[in-house]
Amino acid sequence: MGTRAVLIAAVASGQGKTTVTAALARKLVRAGRRVRVFKCGPDFIDPMVLGRASGAPVESLDLWMVGRERCQRLLAQAALEADDILIEGVMGLYDGTPSAADLAREFGVPVLAVIDAGAMAQTAGALVHGLRDYGPVTMAGVIANRVGSAGHALMVKTSLRDIPLLATLPKQGRSLPERHLGLVLPDEVDEVDDILDELADQLAFDEAAWNALPQVAFDAPAPETPLVATLAGKTVAIARDAAFVFVYAANLEVMRRLGADIVYFSPLADEPVPPQADAVYLPGGYPELHAPRLAEAATWRASIRAAHAGGMPILAECGGMMALAESLDDGAVDAANPWPMAGLLPGRVVVQKRLAGLGPQAMPTPQGTLRGHTFHYSRLETQAPVLEYTSKNPSGTQGEAVYRIGSLTASYFHGYFPSNPEAAAAMLSRKTP
Template structure:
């Protein structure tokens, strides 16, 4: 019988996107931290921006939980580690509770973590009860309680609470005068929000918290799995230069940990600051981000452009994901129709559009097995360069994103989750990859 550890844990989920899950999770995390609790927050499914905000709210790194991309065993390891370090584990769900394969509900049932339903009550009262009971019973899932967002008054809160019957109203949050701003890929980056910590404190103060309901929640017993085997250090002695600034910041913390576990030394640089690649770099990682918002600066960054061209000419492995790939095309046309010259390693033109061009879980076939990840972008690349392979969408199995290989450059809209296949990752960053 496996050893277990008990911790207070809940999964905050909703009927759909747009209900205020991230705002509520951030407010709750900040409130608990203010009470002296050690809080660890996870994000269900692939996401880059929400975890940055939740990290600011909780004061601790936020990792991904996903039964397919991360894998059940790795999810169990992460939850167990968090339980060792924290008093409370909060998991923010993705989309609606039952959306996706696997869904947030699947995660809840797999690990026995109860659901805290987040509802936008701004345009309803007693119907809240029908909505929440439907969420609970459809699966079913274990329902811990409800946090009602955009509550107008104490009377409104009472009507919602009465409608829930046997499900406790855990907390309420009023309609916010200030909210977290958004743009086409989600919330605006934390560094771009003026007085973010003051806003998080304000949200925490506005969260009307039912301490009795909180104290009555039973602890969740999580399995303590055996330690993972140590990773073979295929990249021992290698230095990987990683772009990191406001244009290139979409990467999983676990990706960096995987590269380090493979033996690599990581060194960061900023194309936006016109920094050249470190001269001693053995490989380059250009993660996704918002190059379209900084196209004029990138177009004028001569040192950066010259250094990435020189690295490519010298045969250094270059792994470019989504925004990283966009910055290596010939030109980038921004959302206002302005065209900017980019680094020109990948012949073609990138154009921003209003409609979503790619979304969902995918896997890259490799000789070491599938490397799992996802895609999410609003731009399109027009190129005559044929792809060497295409990713496979989960769960449909149909073709996904094109993957381009030009010399030592490996480029795609696909965002890889490195821990899903470290051997394949090591091959991408090794000289043999060229």
């Protein structure tokens, strides 16, 4: 028993993969089909957009960070529930180690190539044949983005020869807005559903060619090993608002499987750490966009200081760490007078226009390696002692600093808890003498 599945990839970033994937997902859902979407590689924002387009949660697939076994489990489960599986690639088809092409070949998923045809015509054929043959990969077809006219679409289609043109999308009058870490979050765009519907309407889709695609069979994985409930009876308080939004759904699943209860609170709303909390998890996000409100949130700042003084385990990732520095220079204030933050970490965070960190990394822990990634435009200027450094994948070179101050563990590194649940549990547990 198989399911129709494609990996939607391109020659590079910026070709419109997310726009096309979202448009196709929304179009298929509106046609009454059950659609599951995945994102190749570590990402937080694209899955939110794709989840909004498809109406179902979107998880990451990555042979290194997620692991082959979990990827297989996620795909096999989706195949039982969906008519169509869409996997959005990352960067260019062959970029990265492992790449989107590696994922496609590992599970026998054909590639649906997105090309930006806005400044080309017949050369599209050469581009797509090169994408197919370089690996090689199985090519399901092509979606041409930013097509100018029916005549333009015909030239592209003819150039593809034996590869079908499954859909075209014209130059968009409205598109999904972006900022420095990627697309703007769906909840920040009032008309996001209107934009998604417009994109689906504009997608000229060959339904017969789509239905003719061969189905993909995903073998059932081995039963999942139960986790020891080392967080049973514990409550983990997670910051969740517009400033703290970057958390893997899989991390929440792991915490629950470890036995933890989860409660949420909003530092932006000046809510204190919940009184029932045994640990605090501050995920990444956009504190730099909300620095004035965080600076004014006296109740939140006092509560996290009290939690730290009392020895409560605190795990702060990227944006969560930024909010715990002494100050934050968001680039919009006088650098000599940055916004005051919670002050658990000495020093200040400076937001810059140049990318400061990007890519998959691994963090050493006493429980073994915790895999994850980093992506940030700011830097932390601090004299705090470094507990250890992550290592970059695949080079093994030095990555992000990991700081340990009392019960606080903080880093720009985003951990993917399923890669090592025991390590995650340890960082959220009170240490005994």
